[in-house]
Amino acid sequence: MSQVRSSKADARIALSRLFAPIADDLAAVDRRLQQELHNDDPFIDELAQHSFRIGGKRLRPALLLLSAQAVGRITPEHHTLAAVVEMVHTATLVHDDVLDEADVRRHLDTVNARWNNQTSVLLGDYLFTHAFYLASTLDTTFGCRAIGEATNTVCEGELRQTAGSGNFWLSLDEYLRIIEAKTAELCACCCRLGAYYAGGDAMITDRLTAFGRKLGMAFQIVDDLLDLEGEEQTTGKSLGTDLAQHKMTLPLILLREQLSASEASRLQGLYDEQDAGHSGLLLQWLDESGALAQARQTAAEYAQHAIEELSGLRDSDAKRVLAQLARFVVARNA
Amino acid sequence: MSQVRSSKADARIALSRLFAPIADDLAAVDRRLQQELHNDDPFIDELAQHSFRIGGKRLRPALLLLSAQAVGRITPEHHTLAAVVEMVHTATLVHDDVLDEADVRRHLDTVNARWNNQTSVLLGDYLFTHAFYLASTLDTTFGCRAIGEATNTVCEGELRQTAGSGNFWLSLDEYLRIIEAKTAELCACCCRLGAYYAGGDAMITDRLTAFGRKLGMAFQIVDDLLDLEGEEQTTGKSLGTDLAQHKMTLPLILLREQLSASEASRLQGLYDEQDAGHSGLLLQWLDESGALAQARQTAAEYAQHAIEELSGLRDSDAKRVLAQLARFVVARNA
Numbered sequence: 001m002s003q004v005r006s007s008k009a010d011a012r013i014a015l016s017r018l019f020a021p022i023a024d025d026l027a028a029v030d031r032r033l034q035q036e037l038h039n040d041d042p043f044i045d046e047l048a049q050h051s052f053r054i055g056g057k058r059l060r061p062a063l064l065l066l067s068a069q070a071v072g073r074i075t076p077e078h079h080t081l082a083a084v085v086e087m088v089h090t091a092t093l094v095h096d097d098v099l100d101e102a103d104v105r106r107h108l109d110t111v112n113a114r115w116n117n118q119t120s121v122l123l124g125d126y127l128f129t130h131a132f133y134l135a136s137t138l139d140t141t142f143g144c145r146a147i148g149e150a151t152n153t154v155c156e157g158e159l160r161q162t163a164g165s166g167n168f169w170l171s172l173d174e175y176l177r178i179i180e181a182k183t184a185e186l187c188a189c190c191c192r193l194g195a196y197y198a199g200g201d202a203m204i205t206d207r208l209t210a211f212g213r214k215l216g217m218a219f220q221i222v223d224d225l226l227d228l229e230g231e232e233q234t235t236g237k238s239l240g241t242d243l244a245q246h247k248m249t250l251p252l253i254l255l256r257e258q259l260s261a262s263e264a265s266r267l268q269g270l271y272d273e274q275d276a277g278h279s280g281l282l283l284q285w286l287d288e289s290g291a292l293a294q295a296r297q298t299a300a301e302y303a304q305h306a307i308e309e310l311s312g313l314r315d316s317d318a319k320r321v322l323a324q325l326a327r328f329v330v331a332r333n334a
Numbered sequence: 335m336s337q338v339r340s341s342k343a344d345a346r347i348a349l350s351r352l353f354a355p356i357a358d359d360l361a362a363v364d365r366r367l368q369q370e371l372h373n374d375d376p377f378i379d380e381l382a383q384h385s386f387r388i389g390g391k392r393l394r395p396a397l398l399l400l401s402a403q404a405v406g407r408i409t410p411e412h413h414t415l416a417a418v419v420e421m422v423h424t425a426t427l428v429h430d431d432v433l434d435e436a437d438v439r440r441h442l443d444t445v446n447a448r449w450n451n452q453t454s455v456l457l458g459d460y461l462f463t464h465a466f467y468l469a470s471t472l473d474t475t476f477g478c479r480a481i482g483e484a485t486n487t488v489c490e491g492e493l494r495q496t497a498g499s500g501n502f503w504l505s506l507d508e509y510l511r512i513i514e515a516k517t518a519e520l521c522a523c524c525c526r527l528g529a530y531y532a533g534g535d536a537m538i539t540d541r542l543t544a545f546g547r548k549l550g551m552a553f554q555i556v557d558d559l560l561d562l563e564g565e566e567q568t569t570g571k572s573l574g575t576d577l578a579q580h581k582m583t584l585p586l587i588l589l590r591e592q593l594s595a596s597e598a599s600r601l602q603g604l605y606d607e608q609d610a611g612h613s614g615l616l617l618q619w620l621d622e623s624g625a626l627a628q629a630r631q632t633a634a635e636y637a638q639h640a641i642e643e644l645s646g647l648r649d650s651d652a653k654r655v656l657a658q659l660a661r662f663v664v665a666r667n668a
Binding site: 039041043044047091092095098117118119121122123124125126128129130132133134135136137138139140141144145147148149151152154155156158159160162163 | 373375377378381425426429432451452453455456457458459460462463464466467468469470471472473474475478479481482483485486488489490492493494496497
């Protein structure tokens with residue numbers, strides 16, 4: 001337990017080292033978040049402060065701030081937008097926990113476990129609407145539009161995932177479309193907003209957007225891998241929720257694709273009627289077939305393509321950190 | 335059954351007559367909603383089309399359009415914003431049905447009954463985010479800001495209501511604050527947007543905003559009354575959900591206030607441990623004490639104060655309809 005805790009802690013330390021060039025700005029974003037989420041009603045304030053701690057690694061604010069710094073200068077608008085994207089992300093986490101019926105996230109009780117589903121639904125809505133309000137305090141509608149589009153795409157992705165749930169024959173294309181919508185789109189939006197509000201031209205803004213999208217793909221593939229491989233103590237989330245919910249993810253799809261019809265049908269049997277024993281067999285099969293390694297390789301390729309999108313940027317600390325971040329996303333084990 | 339159905343149908347006919355001066359614009363808003371909610375994914379499209387039918391009486395778009403017409407001219411921006419407020423309202427309905435575990439709304443299955451809670455949460459988020467995106471397509475951030483603020487207040491109101499749930503001693507002030515936030519604020523926002531985008535000056539915009547707020551108070555008080563009095567077939571919703579959920583509403587608060595300590599304690603007993611028999615006793619007590627009538631009187635006073643806010647407007651069909659609408663909101667029985 002202490003060992004797995006420490007691998008999680010190691011990951012945090014690694015990230016905070018990586019984010020050193022924007023440490024002051026991330027602190028400013030955290031202050032902004034706490035200030036925005038303060039509420040005179042003690043119940044709402046307690047909920048909002050709890051959600052502030054759920055957010056965790058601040059990956060999305062960091063993407064936004066680093067993209068800004070890679071292009072020009074970080075401004076107060078970036079701080080506002082970084083708070084917005086973190087709030088939106090937290091809203092989706094709070095609602096995900098209702099959907100997953102998860103009890104633990106980042107070693108904290110989830111909102112639905114500590115309070116109830118009703119409170120989780122409303123708190124997620126509260127965070128969403130506050131984020132949109134905050135985006136609307138900027139001078140133009142650019143930020144609102146980017147956030148509105150990206151979050152709508154996130155919801156579409158989650159709905160498509162729900163529709164595909166339990167479908168053993170989910171195609172690789174549809175899996176990739178789903179994770180692009182539910183995860184990569186918001187990462188792309190972060191980089192886009194960072195670059196645009198730092199005065200980046202259309203070309204550089206588009207390339208950073210593509211960087212964020214590819215990094216987001218790598219991130220989600222690894223998240224799905226960790227869900228399969230991970231232990232509760234390592235990832236700080238409830239274990240194996242994807243399998244328990246019959247969610248098809250990349251390793252399972254890759255394994256299925258390499259099987260004969262009769263083998264695939266055996267795999268489907270394990271997938272459809274898993275109990276504790278079956279999921280052990282499934283994991284062993286995924287491991288021994290090389291499907292887990294192949295999925296991590298796919299994530300590494302997305303990360304590599306992300307890094308290539310940075311080639312047009314002048315050299316800077318921020319550019320180096322973005323590249324390191326893409327590598328970290330794949331290498332992490334928590 | 336056919337009789338109660340017809341009282342619901344009567345209410346619809348009365349409203350559609352009332353809305354005759356803006357019938358073409360309401361039809362344009364409906365077309366806009368259907369167009370916006372179309373999705374290439376058949377599952378999402380089916381959900382979105384279902385939610386389009388849930389919305390129902392189009393009260394909020396009507397408030398927005400009538401406020402515009404009372405001040406000046408209805409523009410394409412008003413159509414967009416009317417679609418936005420209806421979408422936001424529908425999102426809150428979809429999430430309310432998760433919270434209430436309701437099975438029927440407007441004689442249609444609720445989303446959580448036909449699909450599941452997971453789908454309802456995501457569909458609500460999809461509608462919220464689409465609404466915000468749509469608001470951001472206007473030229474300035476005014477609409478985004480007004481919608482962001484109002485919807486955030488709605489969520490605050492719903493959270494405060496959750497916190498107060500089961501509290502027999504909920505104060506009258508807190509009840510009024512809750513319904514102002516969860517219902518009246520969005521009605522106020524509709525009138526504000528209507529007036530502002532028709533070129534209304536600050537004074538006229540503020541007075542129409544106050545009109546919307548007071549009408550919204552009257553509307554919610556009557557909604558709570560109908561929840562107590564109504565029959566499932568009349569209101570088209572699951573019956574007595576407020577009582578079943580130990581939600582204190584105005585009639586109960588008014589009854590409690592007129593009781594001695596020992597009588598109040600007996601009322602609390604009925605409230606805390608209701609079963610079918612107890613809720614019958616409760617309703618009889620509410621009726622015979624005059625608390626139901628007193629609550630309807632309170633709603634009528636809000637409606638009257640709303641109408642007084644219209645005094646600064648030049649005479650017009652729209653002004654007359656707004657006043658009639660305030661009266662209708664109180665007189666309706668469905």
